[in-house]
Amino acid sequence: TDLNGNLVSVNESSGEVTVNGLFDFESAPTINISVVARDRGQPSREDVASLQIVVEDENDLSPVFDRRIEYDVSISEAVLVGSRALQVSASDGDTGLGGEVRYEIVFGNGGEEFRIDSLSGLISTAKSLDYETRQFLSLGVQARDLGSPALSSVRLVTIHLINVNDVLPIFELASYAASVQESTSVNATLVRVQANDPDNLNNTITYHIARGPSSGNVTIDSTTGVVYLAVPVDREVVSTFKVEILAIENGNFSLFSTVALTINILDDNDKSPKFSSDIYYVTLPEDQSPGSTVTTVSAFDDDDGANGDVRYSFDNPSSTFDVNPITGLIRLLLPLDRERTPGYNLTALATDRGRPALSGTAKIEVVVADVNDNSPVFDRASYTFTVPESASIGISAFAVEAKDADADKNGLVVYSIRSQLPNAVFGINSTSGTAYVEKELDYENVTSYSIIIVASDSASRPMTSSASVVITVTDANDNAPTFDKDFYMGEVPESERVGHVILSVIATDPDSGTNGKIRYRLSDTFNLSIPFDVNPVTGDVTTTRLVDREDEDIYAFAIEAVDAGTPSQTASVPTEIRVLDANDNSPVFERPAYAFAVNENASIGQAIGLVRARDPDEGPNGVVFYSTRNTSEFVVDRHTGTILVNSTLDYESILTHRFVVVALDGGRPVSLSATAAVVVVVENANDNAPRIDLDSNDNSTRDTTIAFYEKSGCAVPLVGIDDVTIGDDDDHETYSSVEI
DSSP states (O other): OOOSSEEEEEEETTOOOOOSSSSOOTTEEEEEEEEEEOOOOSOEEEEEEEEEEEEEOOOOOOOESSOOSOOOEEEEETTOTOOEEEOOOOOOOOGGGOEEEEEEESOOOOOEEEEEEETTTTEEESSSSOTTOSSSSEEEEEEEEOOOOOEEEEEEEEEEEEOOOOOOOESSEEEEEEEEEEEETOOOOEEEEEEOOTTTOOEEEEEEEEEEOGGGGGOOTTTHHHHOOSOOOOOTTTTTTEEEEEEEOOOOSOOOEEEEEEEEEEOOOOOOEEEEEEEEEEEEEEOOTTTTTEEEOOEOOOOOGGGGGGEEEESSSSEEEEEEEETOOEEOOOOOOOOTTTEEEEEEEEEEOOOOOOEEEEEEEEEEEOOSSSEEEEEEEEEEEEETTOOOTEEEEEEEEEESSHHHHOOOOEEEEEEEEEEEOOOTTTTOOEEEOOOOOOOOOSSEEEEEEEEEESSOOOOOOEEEEOOOOOOOOOOOOOOOOEEEEEEEEEEEOOTOOEEEEEEOOSGGGGGEEEEEEGGGTTTTSSSSSTTTTTTTTEEEOOOOTTTEEEOOOOOOEEEOOOOOOOEEEEEEEEEOSOOOOEEEEEESSEEEEETTTOTTTTTTEEOOOOOSSSSSOOOOOEEEEESSEEEEEEOOOOOEEOSOOOOOTTEEEEEEEEEEEOOOOOOEEEEEEEEEEEEEEOOOOOOSSTTTTTTSSSOEEEEEEEEEEEEEEEEESSEEEOOSSEEEEEEOOOOO
């Protein structure tokens, strides 16, 4: 009996068991059958035996992943190497080696960014990740069993990288260069640099000049990256300079990168050629062969290219000498004759090839000498001596010595001075070589002299040599201080505080050291009588007490400058200080009160009198302006003080007018004022002169008494008229006593 679906059968005759179908270990690892043996007797007999067939497993199943579709995961590009990404898992239904699974990345990992644990299926990073290089990776992960033959399956694993700010800004160029003419003005645009952010995180980039030796030469627009020239440039000082430019990414980590910028300064023809020496001294024997070299002049030009390419010539063409325009080599063209021409003065010209061309010159002094085989030799190539400026004419200053190996006259040395700069003040004994003072020395004009001394032998064709001598003149106190002005004038407001600096005097002394050190003082004559003093060091003239212009408006005195030499020397300068007015005085009327009379028929604008006030101040402070108070019938001319009628008067209505006149000065910002009382008596209009009849029955003249009433310091006239009749042709009016 086959309990597994007739997978086996038994041959009836031979008892051979055969397989009728396919076994499946995973479904039935064993097969149990019963075999019956039966004879053919009657009745038949039989026996039953159990047969168990064990099915051996074959590797017939492939590993199966735990996900039917692909794996998908995201990780940061900044994770460390070895970090976990994800873990895959697959199972295999086979037994033994056929059921053991191993994992492997079979594609998509060309850069070997990831690795997988073959046993666990754990995928981790094997290298640093870079979002900017790859934003995601699609890996083929294979699960393979160990059966033979091995079976496998593959799943797609997609790993997305998460971008972080980890990449430095990248300049568009590896380096930048710009060229600029040395005449370019400051703030000119040189170049624009540009950097990008590979992270694509929308971070802004700002530009800066890195600190360095040349960083101050340029500026940069932090937003645009445009580089500007910040200082004038000179190619002859610096032909090129480099700066480092920073591009700073304003993200979470503020990453930055740098790039080199090289600025090349292009030449302008702004330098003239300059000879290696201002004067070339050449001595030629008179038997010098024509065509031979005289000397070579050399000039250099700091400019570049054609601007610095020098060509040589003579300022004035010479028939005796010529100069190679390229090398500066000067050759002799004609035979020399010392007796006829003992020397030549040439001017060499060096001209560059710039546009426009610039040139420089040098003097060439050619001395033609008699033939001689040894020149005198000084014991030193150069000498240095000091001479006091007080040295008398004729006194020995210094001595030089030269020897000539030749004998007799050819070895007899004669001394002379070839040149003295800046002027000739020394002579020399031609036999001894002792130099002496020939003219007065003045340290203040010349502090040192440069002398070229020539030693010549006495041969018929003498040979010469020269030595340079530098003479330093030492100072003596032979100069008095000198003020920079012949007269000083200053002004000080009368209200100024004590210690106010009015002016400063300046004196100089050309002497050196203590001989030229100056201190200032007031002349003894004025020391105590004036309200001023002078600072002994600075020369500042200051007030020592308050000044009053009304007491004294001008001070004249002398200031002395004294040097510190022994004996000292002194200079004096006249000084005048004017005291400026301050508005510190009020106007003062000439009288405290005024009285005037006016006819009642006086016309408007008619003058009736004059008031006057004076102000001792000066200028606008002393200008007086007049006005009135408490009256509309009269006004005062604001400039002259003239009292004027301002309205129609009526004797019958008002006999007496009293008001105040004000005097106001023109001071600013505060004006000062004073007042005076004014009384105006209106007179009755008639055709006859007024007449006072002291006694109507008596035509005799009586004395009239006018008294003054004095109150609070003001005198006001009082006119007493007792029973006075002022009459006209038609009527008479009688007045009682009137007090004004």
